[in-house]
Amino acid sequence: MSWQGIEGHDRVVEMFSRAFSRGRLEGSFLFTGPEGIGKRSFAFRLAKTILCLSPDGFAPCGKCESCRLFEMKFKPVSEEVVRSEKPLPAKTRRAVPVSGEPDEPSDPLAFDIPNHPDFYYVAKPADRAQIPIELLAGPKENRGRSGLCYNIFRTPYLGGRKVAVIDDADFLNEEGANSLLKTLEEPPRGAVIILIGTSPAKQLPTIRSRCQSVRFLPLSPRDLTAVLVSRGIAADFDEGMRLARYADGSCKNALEYNDPSLELFRPELYKQLAQPRVDAVAFSKRVIEFVEEKKKEKEKAREGEIKRRRLAIVLTRAARFYRDLTRVLSGETSLLAGNIESGADLRAAARNRPDPDRAIRNAERTVEALEQIDRMGNLTYIIEAWLSDL
Ligand SMILES: [Zn+2]
Known part of the structure:
Protein backbone atom coordinates (compact mmCIF):
# COMPACT_ATOMS: atom_id res chain seq x y z
CA MET A 1 0.00 0.00 0.00
CA PHE A 216 9.57 2.89 11.50
CA LEU A 217 10.94 -0.38 10.15
CA PRO A 218 13.37 -0.73 7.22
CA LEU A 219 11.56 -0.95 3.88
CA SER A 220 11.00 -4.32 2.26
CA PRO A 221 13.10 -4.85 -0.90
CA ARG A 222 9.96 -4.38 -3.00
CA ASP A 223 8.92 -1.11 -1.29
CA LEU A 224 12.48 0.18 -1.41
CA THR A 225 12.65 -0.65 -5.11
CA ALA A 226 9.48 1.38 -5.70
CA VAL A 227 11.05 4.35 -3.88
CA LEU A 228 14.33 4.03 -5.80
CA VAL A 229 12.53 3.97 -9.14
CA SER A 230 10.18 6.84 -8.25
CA ARG A 231 13.13 9.01 -7.18
CA GLY A 232 15.15 8.19 -10.26
CA ILE A 233 17.90 6.49 -8.25
CA ALA A 234 17.27 3.26 -10.16
CA ALA A 235 16.38 3.26 -13.85
CA ASP A 236 13.96 0.35 -13.61
CA PHE A 237 12.60 -2.39 -11.36
CA ASP A 238 15.54 -4.76 -11.97
CA GLU A 239 18.16 -2.18 -11.14
CA GLY A 240 16.11 -1.17 -8.08
CA MET A 241 16.04 -4.76 -6.83
CA ARG A 242 19.79 -5.06 -7.39
CA LEU A 243 20.47 -1.95 -5.30
CA ALA A 244 17.89 -2.92 -2.69
CA ARG A 245 19.65 -6.22 -2.09
CA TYR A 246 22.45 -4.73 -0.01
CA ALA A 247 20.68 -1.67 1.27
CA ASP A 248 19.04 -3.04 4.44
CA GLY A 249 15.78 -1.34 3.52
CA SER A 250 17.25 2.16 3.35
CA CYS A 251 17.16 4.51 0.40
CA LYS A 252 20.25 6.26 1.69
CA ASN A 253 22.21 3.00 1.80
CA ALA A 254 21.07 2.14 -1.72
CA LEU A 255 22.23 5.49 -2.97
CA GLU A 256 25.61 5.09 -1.33
CA TYR A 257 25.91 1.61 -2.70
CA ASN A 258 25.38 3.09 -6.13
CA ASP A 259 28.25 5.57 -5.71
CA PRO A 260 30.79 4.75 -8.49
CA SER A 261 33.80 5.69 -6.35
CA LEU A 262 32.65 3.22 -3.70
CA GLU A 263 32.19 0.59 -6.38
CA LEU A 264 35.92 0.94 -7.06
CA PHE A 265 37.03 1.13 -3.45
CA ARG A 266 34.92 -1.71 -2.05
CA PRO A 267 36.94 -4.64 -3.52
CA GLU A 268 40.11 -3.04 -2.17
CA LEU A 269 38.55 -2.80 1.28
CA TYR A 270 37.40 -6.44 1.38
CA LYS A 271 40.73 -7.66 0.07
CA GLN A 272 42.57 -5.83 2.83
CA LEU A 273 40.21 -7.04 5.58
CA ALA A 274 40.74 -10.61 4.39
CA GLN A 275 44.54 -10.45 4.84
CA PRO A 276 46.13 -12.30 7.77
CA ARG A 277 47.18 -8.85 9.01
CA VAL A 278 45.78 -5.51 7.93
CA ASP A 279 48.58 -3.22 6.74
CA ALA A 280 47.43 -0.39 9.00
CA VAL A 281 49.88 2.28 7.86
CA ALA A 282 49.47 1.86 4.11
CA PHE A 283 45.75 1.17 4.22
CA SER A 284 45.01 4.15 6.51
CA LYS A 285 46.34 6.33 3.72
CA ARG A 286 44.00 4.71 1.21
CA VAL A 287 40.95 5.06 3.46
CA ILE A 288 41.80 8.71 4.14
CA GLU A 289 42.15 9.27 0.40
CA PHE A 290 38.76 7.72 -0.24
CA VAL A 291 37.13 9.74 2.55
CA GLU A 292 38.67 13.01 1.37
CA GLU A 293 38.15 12.50 -2.36
CA LYS A 294 37.83 15.91 -3.95
CA LYS A 295 34.43 17.54 -3.76
CA LYS A 296 32.42 19.31 -6.38
CA GLU A 297 32.38 23.09 -5.97
CA LYS A 298 28.82 23.22 -4.63
CA GLU A 299 29.60 20.53 -2.06
CA LYS A 300 32.33 22.60 -0.41
CA ALA A 301 30.03 23.92 2.30
CA ARG A 302 29.10 20.40 3.35
CA GLU A 303 32.62 19.04 3.09
CA GLY A 304 32.88 17.90 6.69
CA GLU A 305 29.56 16.16 6.56
CA ILE A 306 30.41 14.40 3.29
CA LYS A 307 33.72 13.14 4.71
CA ARG A 308 31.98 11.73 7.75
CA ARG A 309 29.42 10.08 5.53
CA ARG A 310 32.08 8.48 3.34
CA LEU A 311 33.89 7.11 6.36
CA ALA A 312 30.57 5.78 7.67
CA ILE A 313 30.13 3.91 4.35
CA VAL A 314 33.56 2.29 4.70
CA LEU A 315 32.96 1.31 8.31
CA THR A 316 29.46 0.01 7.65
CA ARG A 317 30.81 -2.22 4.87
CA ALA A 318 33.66 -3.39 7.08
CA ALA A 319 31.31 -4.14 9.99
CA ARG A 320 29.12 -6.18 7.68
CA PHE A 321 32.18 -8.02 6.36
CA TYR A 322 33.18 -9.08 9.87
CA ARG A 323 29.61 -9.96 10.77
CA ASP A 324 29.42 -12.21 7.70
CA LEU A 325 32.85 -13.67 8.51
CA THR A 326 31.64 -14.55 12.01
CA ARG A 327 28.70 -16.41 10.49
CA VAL A 328 30.91 -18.25 8.01
CA LEU A 329 33.34 -19.26 10.75
CA SER A 330 30.52 -20.62 12.88
CA GLY A 331 29.60 -22.97 10.06
CA GLU A 332 27.04 -20.99 8.13
CA THR A 333 28.49 -21.87 4.73
CA SER A 334 25.14 -21.25 3.01
CA LEU A 335 26.17 -17.59 3.12
CA LEU A 336 28.95 -18.31 0.66
CA ALA A 337 26.68 -20.27 -1.65
CA GLY A 338 24.68 -17.13 -2.34
CA ASN A 339 26.24 -14.78 -4.82
CA ILE A 340 27.25 -12.08 -2.32
CA GLU A 341 29.61 -9.31 -3.36
CA SER A 342 32.30 -10.17 -0.80
CA GLY A 343 32.10 -13.97 -1.29
CA ALA A 344 35.65 -14.61 -2.56
CA ASP A 345 37.19 -12.36 0.10
CA LEU A 346 35.12 -13.97 2.87
CA ARG A 347 36.48 -17.34 1.78
CA ALA A 348 40.02 -15.95 1.86
CA ALA A 349 39.42 -14.36 5.27
CA ALA A 350 38.06 -17.63 6.67
CA ARG A 351 41.32 -19.30 5.58
CA ASN A 352 43.61 -16.49 6.76
CA ARG A 353 41.88 -15.62 10.03
CA PRO A 354 39.94 -18.67 11.21
CA ASP A 355 39.25 -17.30 14.70
CA PRO A 356 35.54 -16.46 15.23
CA ASP A 357 36.21 -14.55 18.46
CA ARG A 358 38.60 -12.29 16.63
CA ALA A 359 36.01 -11.70 13.91
CA ILE A 360 33.47 -10.71 16.57
CA ARG A 361 35.98 -8.41 18.26
CA ASN A 362 36.78 -6.78 14.93
CA ALA A 363 33.07 -6.30 14.15
CA GLU A 364 32.61 -4.64 17.56
CA ARG A 365 35.71 -2.49 17.11
CA THR A 366 34.38 -1.34 13.73
CA VAL A 367 31.00 -0.41 15.17
CA GLU A 368 32.82 1.51 17.90
CA ALA A 369 34.67 3.50 15.22
CA LEU A 370 31.35 4.14 13.50
CA GLU A 371 29.96 5.62 16.70
CA GLN A 372 33.01 7.83 17.09
CA ILE A 373 32.11 9.60 13.85
CA ASP A 374 28.87 10.81 15.43
CA ARG A 375 30.82 12.31 18.27
CA MET A 376 32.81 14.32 15.73
CA GLY A 377 36.21 12.87 16.47
CA ASN A 378 39.21 13.59 14.28
CA LEU A 379 38.56 11.32 11.28
CA THR A 380 42.21 10.55 10.55
CA TYR A 381 42.69 9.47 14.13
CA ILE A 382 39.54 7.29 14.03
CA ILE A 383 40.80 5.55 10.87
CA GLU A 384 44.34 4.94 12.09
CA ALA A 385 43.29 3.71 15.52
CA TRP A 386 40.64 1.44 14.00
CA LEU A 387 42.96 -0.21 11.46
CA SER A 388 45.79 -0.73 13.91
CA ASP A 389 43.37 -2.47 16.32
CA LEU A 390 42.09 -4.95 13.72
ZN1 LIG B 1 -5.90 21.42 1.63
Whole structure:
Protein backbone atom coordinates (compact mmCIF):
# COMPACT_ATOMS: atom_id res chain seq x y z
CA MET A 1 0.00 0.00 0.00
CA SER A 2 1.20 3.51 -0.63
CA TRP A 3 -0.10 6.58 1.20
CA GLN A 4 0.59 9.88 -0.58
CA GLY A 5 3.59 8.31 -2.26
CA ILE A 6 4.94 6.86 1.01
CA GLU A 7 5.87 3.22 0.45
CA GLY A 8 5.69 0.70 3.29
CA HIS A 9 4.94 1.86 6.86
CA ASP A 10 1.31 0.71 6.51
CA ARG A 11 1.06 0.11 10.24
CA VAL A 12 2.13 3.67 11.04
CA VAL A 13 -0.20 5.14 8.40
CA GLU A 14 -3.05 3.10 9.85
CA MET A 15 -2.36 4.30 13.39
CA PHE A 16 -2.27 7.98 12.46
CA SER A 17 -5.25 7.61 10.15
CA ARG A 18 -7.35 6.24 13.02
CA ALA A 19 -6.30 9.02 15.41
CA PHE A 20 -6.94 11.62 12.71
CA SER A 21 -10.45 10.39 11.88
CA ARG A 22 -11.35 10.47 15.58
CA GLY A 23 -10.06 14.02 15.88
CA ARG A 24 -7.45 12.86 18.40
CA LEU A 25 -4.26 13.49 16.52
CA GLU A 26 -2.25 15.86 18.72
CA GLY A 27 0.68 15.87 21.11
CA SER A 28 4.33 14.91 20.91
CA PHE A 29 5.72 12.00 18.90
CA LEU A 30 9.15 10.45 18.61
CA PHE A 31 9.78 8.83 15.22
CA THR A 32 12.65 6.36 15.21
CA GLY A 33 14.15 4.00 12.65
CA PRO A 34 17.22 3.76 10.38
CA GLU A 35 18.09 6.67 8.11
CA GLY A 36 16.73 6.76 4.60
CA ILE A 37 13.49 4.86 5.13
CA GLY A 38 11.05 7.77 4.83
CA LYS A 39 10.48 9.13 8.34
CA ARG A 40 10.89 12.76 7.30
CA SER A 41 8.78 12.34 4.18
CA PHE A 42 6.07 10.79 6.32
CA ALA A 43 6.27 13.63 8.87
CA PHE A 44 5.91 16.24 6.10
CA ARG A 45 2.92 14.47 4.47
CA LEU A 46 1.33 14.12 7.89
CA ALA A 47 1.88 17.82 8.60
CA LYS A 48 0.30 18.78 5.29
CA THR A 49 -2.72 16.59 6.05
CA ILE A 50 -3.15 18.02 9.56
CA LEU A 51 -2.85 21.61 8.37
CA CYS A 52 -5.15 21.19 5.34
CA LEU A 53 -8.34 23.26 5.62
CA SER A 54 -10.57 20.63 4.00
CA PRO A 55 -8.90 17.21 4.15
CA ASP A 56 -10.27 14.40 2.07
CA GLY A 57 -10.35 11.54 4.56
CA PHE A 58 -6.77 11.08 5.73
CA ALA A 59 -5.25 13.08 2.87
CA PRO A 60 -4.80 16.78 2.12
CA CYS A 61 -7.11 18.32 -0.49
CA GLY A 62 -4.17 19.78 -2.41
CA LYS A 63 -6.18 22.90 -3.33
CA CYS A 64 -6.78 25.01 -0.23
CA GLU A 65 -4.68 27.98 0.89
CA SER A 66 -2.88 25.78 3.43
CA CYS A 67 -1.99 23.07 0.90
CA ARG A 68 -0.79 25.72 -1.53
CA LEU A 69 1.49 27.34 1.06
CA PHE A 70 2.79 23.97 2.15
CA GLU A 71 4.04 23.21 -1.35
CA MET A 72 5.96 26.46 -1.76
CA LYS A 73 9.65 25.68 -1.97
CA PHE A 74 12.25 26.92 0.45
CA LYS A 75 15.75 25.80 1.10
CA PRO A 76 17.66 25.85 4.36
CA VAL A 77 20.36 28.42 5.08
CA SER A 78 20.94 27.24 8.59
CA GLU A 79 24.65 28.03 8.84
CA GLU A 80 24.41 31.77 8.26
CA VAL A 81 21.47 32.18 10.61
CA VAL A 82 23.06 30.17 13.36
CA ARG A 83 26.44 31.85 13.06
CA SER A 84 25.12 35.39 12.92
CA GLU A 85 25.39 37.52 16.02
CA LYS A 86 22.07 39.15 15.35
CA PRO A 87 18.96 37.75 17.05
CA LEU A 88 17.27 35.03 15.07
CA PRO A 89 14.21 36.06 13.09
CA ALA A 90 10.92 35.51 14.87
CA LYS A 91 10.24 32.39 12.84
CA THR A 92 12.28 29.33 13.68
CA ARG A 93 12.16 28.08 10.13
CA ARG A 94 15.61 28.88 8.82
CA ALA A 95 14.92 29.21 5.16
CA VAL A 96 14.99 31.56 2.22
CA PRO A 97 13.06 31.39 -1.05
CA VAL A 98 14.77 29.50 -3.83
CA SER A 99 13.98 32.36 -6.21
CA GLY A 100 14.06 30.56 -9.50
CA GLU A 101 17.28 28.69 -8.83
CA PRO A 102 16.98 25.16 -10.17
CA ASP A 103 16.83 22.31 -7.68
CA GLU A 104 19.97 20.27 -7.46
CA PRO A 105 19.12 17.18 -9.43
CA SER A 106 22.35 15.49 -8.34
CA ASP A 107 21.07 14.73 -4.85
CA PRO A 108 17.94 12.59 -4.93
CA LEU A 109 17.72 12.76 -1.14
CA ALA A 110 17.55 16.57 -1.10
CA PHE A 111 14.25 17.88 0.20
CA ASP A 112 12.41 21.15 0.44
CA ILE A 113 11.28 22.60 3.71
CA PRO A 114 7.60 23.43 3.41
CA ASN A 115 6.80 27.11 3.52
CA HIS A 116 3.76 27.33 5.76
CA PRO A 117 3.23 29.83 8.56
CA ASP A 118 1.96 27.15 10.95
CA PHE A 119 4.75 24.68 10.22
CA TYR A 120 8.15 24.76 11.90
CA TYR A 121 11.22 22.75 11.05
CA VAL A 122 14.45 22.52 13.01
CA ALA A 123 17.47 20.35 12.21
CA LYS A 124 21.13 20.10 13.09
CA PRO A 125 23.11 22.47 10.87
CA ALA A 126 25.66 20.55 8.78
CA ASP A 127 28.64 22.19 10.50
CA ARG A 128 27.42 21.68 14.04
CA ALA A 129 27.77 18.68 16.30
CA GLN A 130 24.45 19.33 17.99
CA ILE A 131 21.16 21.17 17.52
CA PRO A 132 21.86 24.72 18.78
CA ILE A 133 19.55 25.76 21.61
CA GLU A 134 18.95 29.06 19.79
CA LEU A 135 16.76 27.24 17.28
CA LEU A 136 14.58 25.84 20.03
CA ALA A 137 14.47 28.58 22.64
CA GLY A 138 15.84 31.71 20.95
CA PRO A 139 19.24 33.38 21.34
CA LYS A 140 20.64 34.11 24.81
CA GLU A 141 19.55 37.75 24.96
CA ASN A 142 16.10 36.83 23.77
CA ARG A 143 15.68 33.41 25.37
CA GLY A 144 12.10 32.23 25.49
CA ARG A 145 10.89 34.93 23.13
CA SER A 146 11.70 33.26 19.84
CA GLY A 147 12.59 29.80 18.59
CA LEU A 148 10.41 26.79 18.06
CA CYS A 149 9.07 26.55 21.62
CA TYR A 150 7.90 30.14 21.48
CA ASN A 151 6.45 30.00 17.98
CA ILE A 152 4.40 26.90 18.51
CA PHE A 153 2.39 28.74 21.17
CA ARG A 154 1.59 31.72 18.96
CA THR A 155 -1.88 31.95 17.46
CA PRO A 156 -2.10 29.89 14.27
CA TYR A 157 -2.47 31.86 11.04
CA LEU A 158 -4.71 29.51 9.12
CA GLY A 159 -6.72 26.52 10.24
CA GLY A 160 -6.04 26.67 13.95
CA ARG A 161 -3.45 23.90 14.07
CA LYS A 162 0.34 23.87 14.19
CA VAL A 163 2.95 21.27 13.41
CA ALA A 164 6.64 21.27 14.34
CA VAL A 165 9.26 18.81 13.16
CA ILE A 166 12.55 18.48 15.04
CA ASP A 167 14.87 16.52 12.77
CA ASP A 168 18.19 14.95 13.85
CA ALA A 169 16.84 14.46 17.36
CA ASP A 170 19.83 12.15 18.04
CA PHE A 171 21.80 15.39 18.25
CA LEU A 172 19.84 17.17 20.96
CA ASN A 173 22.10 18.02 23.86
CA GLU A 174 20.95 18.25 27.44
CA GLU A 175 20.44 22.00 27.31
CA GLY A 176 18.38 21.78 24.13
CA ALA A 177 16.37 18.87 25.45
CA ASN A 178 15.63 20.70 28.70
CA SER A 179 14.34 23.70 26.79
CA LEU A 180 11.86 21.38 25.06
CA LEU A 181 10.52 19.44 27.99
CA LYS A 182 7.62 21.68 28.98
CA THR A 183 6.53 22.11 25.37
CA LEU A 184 6.66 18.36 24.70
CA GLU A 185 4.73 17.60 27.85
CA GLU A 186 1.97 20.11 27.24
CA PRO A 187 1.92 21.28 23.66
CA PRO A 188 -0.79 23.80 22.79
CA ARG A 189 -4.18 22.33 21.85
CA GLY A 190 -4.29 20.85 18.37
CA ALA A 191 -0.53 21.07 17.90
CA VAL A 192 1.60 18.14 16.81
CA ILE A 193 5.33 17.99 17.55
CA ILE A 194 7.39 15.33 15.82
CA LEU A 195 10.95 14.45 16.78
CA ILE A 196 12.88 12.35 14.29
CA GLY A 197 15.78 10.20 15.44
CA THR A 198 17.36 6.89 14.55
CA SER A 199 16.82 4.87 17.73
CA PRO A 200 15.01 5.37 21.05
CA ALA A 201 18.30 4.53 22.82
CA LYS A 202 19.89 7.66 21.36
CA GLN A 203 17.29 9.95 22.96
CA LEU A 204 17.54 11.34 26.45
CA PRO A 205 15.13 9.59 28.86
CA THR A 206 13.45 12.92 29.61
CA ILE A 207 12.54 13.24 25.92
CA ARG A 208 11.51 9.59 25.49
CA SER A 209 9.13 9.71 28.43
CA ARG A 210 7.30 12.75 27.07
CA CYS A 211 6.69 11.50 23.53
CA GLN A 212 4.60 8.77 22.04
CA SER A 213 7.08 6.46 20.36
CA VAL A 214 6.52 5.55 16.71
CA ARG A 215 8.89 3.00 15.21
CA PHE A 216 9.57 2.89 11.50
CA LEU A 217 10.94 -0.38 10.15
CA PRO A 218 13.37 -0.73 7.22
CA LEU A 219 11.56 -0.95 3.88
CA SER A 220 11.00 -4.32 2.26
CA PRO A 221 13.10 -4.85 -0.90
CA ARG A 222 9.96 -4.38 -3.00
CA ASP A 223 8.92 -1.11 -1.29
CA LEU A 224 12.48 0.18 -1.41
CA THR A 225 12.65 -0.65 -5.11
CA ALA A 226 9.48 1.38 -5.70
CA VAL A 227 11.05 4.35 -3.88
CA LEU A 228 14.33 4.03 -5.80
CA VAL A 229 12.53 3.97 -9.14
CA SER A 230 10.18 6.84 -8.25
CA ARG A 231 13.13 9.01 -7.18
CA GLY A 232 15.15 8.19 -10.26
CA ILE A 233 17.90 6.49 -8.25
CA ALA A 234 17.27 3.26 -10.16
CA ALA A 235 16.38 3.26 -13.85
CA ASP A 236 13.96 0.35 -13.61
CA PHE A 237 12.60 -2.39 -11.36
CA ASP A 238 15.54 -4.76 -11.97
CA GLU A 239 18.16 -2.18 -11.14
CA GLY A 240 16.11 -1.17 -8.08
CA MET A 241 16.04 -4.76 -6.83
CA ARG A 242 19.79 -5.06 -7.39
CA LEU A 243 20.47 -1.95 -5.30
CA ALA A 244 17.89 -2.92 -2.69
CA ARG A 245 19.65 -6.22 -2.09
CA TYR A 246 22.45 -4.73 -0.01
CA ALA A 247 20.68 -1.67 1.27
CA ASP A 248 19.04 -3.04 4.44
CA GLY A 249 15.78 -1.34 3.52
CA SER A 250 17.25 2.16 3.35
CA CYS A 251 17.16 4.51 0.40
CA LYS A 252 20.25 6.26 1.69
CA ASN A 253 22.21 3.00 1.80
CA ALA A 254 21.07 2.14 -1.72
CA LEU A 255 22.23 5.49 -2.97
CA GLU A 256 25.61 5.09 -1.33
CA TYR A 257 25.91 1.61 -2.70
CA ASN A 258 25.38 3.09 -6.13
CA ASP A 259 28.25 5.57 -5.71
CA PRO A 260 30.79 4.75 -8.49
CA SER A 261 33.80 5.69 -6.35
CA LEU A 262 32.65 3.22 -3.70
CA GLU A 263 32.19 0.59 -6.38
CA LEU A 264 35.92 0.94 -7.06
CA PHE A 265 37.03 1.13 -3.45
CA ARG A 266 34.92 -1.71 -2.05
CA PRO A 267 36.94 -4.64 -3.52
CA GLU A 268 40.11 -3.04 -2.17
CA LEU A 269 38.55 -2.80 1.28
CA TYR A 270 37.40 -6.44 1.38
CA LYS A 271 40.73 -7.66 0.07
CA GLN A 272 42.57 -5.83 2.83
CA LEU A 273 40.21 -7.04 5.58
CA ALA A 274 40.74 -10.61 4.39
CA GLN A 275 44.54 -10.45 4.84
CA PRO A 276 46.13 -12.30 7.77
CA ARG A 277 47.18 -8.85 9.01
CA VAL A 278 45.78 -5.51 7.93
CA ASP A 279 48.58 -3.22 6.74
CA ALA A 280 47.43 -0.39 9.00
CA VAL A 281 49.88 2.28 7.86
CA ALA A 282 49.47 1.86 4.11
CA PHE A 283 45.75 1.17 4.22
CA SER A 284 45.01 4.15 6.51
CA LYS A 285 46.34 6.33 3.72
CA ARG A 286 44.00 4.71 1.21
CA VAL A 287 40.95 5.06 3.46
CA ILE A 288 41.80 8.71 4.14
CA GLU A 289 42.15 9.27 0.40
CA PHE A 290 38.76 7.72 -0.24
CA VAL A 291 37.13 9.74 2.55
CA GLU A 292 38.67 13.01 1.37
CA GLU A 293 38.15 12.50 -2.36
CA LYS A 294 37.83 15.91 -3.95
CA LYS A 295 34.43 17.54 -3.76
CA LYS A 296 32.42 19.31 -6.38
CA GLU A 297 32.38 23.09 -5.97
CA LYS A 298 28.82 23.22 -4.63
CA GLU A 299 29.60 20.53 -2.06
CA LYS A 300 32.33 22.60 -0.41
CA ALA A 301 30.03 23.92 2.30
CA ARG A 302 29.10 20.40 3.35
CA GLU A 303 32.62 19.04 3.09
CA GLY A 304 32.88 17.90 6.69
CA GLU A 305 29.56 16.16 6.56
CA ILE A 306 30.41 14.40 3.29
CA LYS A 307 33.72 13.14 4.71
CA ARG A 308 31.98 11.73 7.75
CA ARG A 309 29.42 10.08 5.53
CA ARG A 310 32.08 8.48 3.34
CA LEU A 311 33.89 7.11 6.36
CA ALA A 312 30.57 5.78 7.67
CA ILE A 313 30.13 3.91 4.35
CA VAL A 314 33.56 2.29 4.70
CA LEU A 315 32.96 1.31 8.31
CA THR A 316 29.46 0.01 7.65
CA ARG A 317 30.81 -2.22 4.87
CA ALA A 318 33.66 -3.39 7.08
CA ALA A 319 31.31 -4.14 9.99
CA ARG A 320 29.12 -6.18 7.68
CA PHE A 321 32.18 -8.02 6.36
CA TYR A 322 33.18 -9.08 9.87
CA ARG A 323 29.61 -9.96 10.77
CA ASP A 324 29.42 -12.21 7.70
CA LEU A 325 32.85 -13.67 8.51
CA THR A 326 31.64 -14.55 12.01
CA ARG A 327 28.70 -16.41 10.49
CA VAL A 328 30.91 -18.25 8.01
CA LEU A 329 33.34 -19.26 10.75
CA SER A 330 30.52 -20.62 12.88
CA GLY A 331 29.60 -22.97 10.06
CA GLU A 332 27.04 -20.99 8.13
CA THR A 333 28.49 -21.87 4.73
CA SER A 334 25.14 -21.25 3.01
CA LEU A 335 26.17 -17.59 3.12
CA LEU A 336 28.95 -18.31 0.66
CA ALA A 337 26.68 -20.27 -1.65
CA GLY A 338 24.68 -17.13 -2.34
CA ASN A 339 26.24 -14.78 -4.82
CA ILE A 340 27.25 -12.08 -2.32
CA GLU A 341 29.61 -9.31 -3.36
CA SER A 342 32.30 -10.17 -0.80
CA GLY A 343 32.10 -13.97 -1.29
CA ALA A 344 35.65 -14.61 -2.56
CA ASP A 345 37.19 -12.36 0.10
CA LEU A 346 35.12 -13.97 2.87
CA ARG A 347 36.48 -17.34 1.78
CA ALA A 348 40.02 -15.95 1.86
CA ALA A 349 39.42 -14.36 5.27
CA ALA A 350 38.06 -17.63 6.67
CA ARG A 351 41.32 -19.30 5.58
CA ASN A 352 43.61 -16.49 6.76
CA ARG A 353 41.88 -15.62 10.03
CA PRO A 354 39.94 -18.67 11.21
CA ASP A 355 39.25 -17.30 14.70
CA PRO A 356 35.54 -16.46 15.23
CA ASP A 357 36.21 -14.55 18.46
CA ARG A 358 38.60 -12.29 16.63
CA ALA A 359 36.01 -11.70 13.91
CA ILE A 360 33.47 -10.71 16.57
CA ARG A 361 35.98 -8.41 18.26
CA ASN A 362 36.78 -6.78 14.93
CA ALA A 363 33.07 -6.30 14.15
CA GLU A 364 32.61 -4.64 17.56
CA ARG A 365 35.71 -2.49 17.11
CA THR A 366 34.38 -1.34 13.73
CA VAL A 367 31.00 -0.41 15.17
CA GLU A 368 32.82 1.51 17.90
CA ALA A 369 34.67 3.50 15.22
CA LEU A 370 31.35 4.14 13.50
CA GLU A 371 29.96 5.62 16.70
CA GLN A 372 33.01 7.83 17.09
CA ILE A 373 32.11 9.60 13.85
CA ASP A 374 28.87 10.81 15.43
CA ARG A 375 30.82 12.31 18.27
CA MET A 376 32.81 14.32 15.73
CA GLY A 377 36.21 12.87 16.47
CA ASN A 378 39.21 13.59 14.28
CA LEU A 379 38.56 11.32 11.28
CA THR A 380 42.21 10.55 10.55
CA TYR A 381 42.69 9.47 14.13
CA ILE A 382 39.54 7.29 14.03
CA ILE A 383 40.80 5.55 10.87
CA GLU A 384 44.34 4.94 12.09
CA ALA A 385 43.29 3.71 15.52
CA TRP A 386 40.64 1.44 14.00
CA LEU A 387 42.96 -0.21 11.46
CA SER A 388 45.79 -0.73 13.91
CA ASP A 389 43.37 -2.47 16.32
CA LEU A 390 42.09 -4.95 13.72
ZN1 LIG B 1 -5.90 21.42 1.63
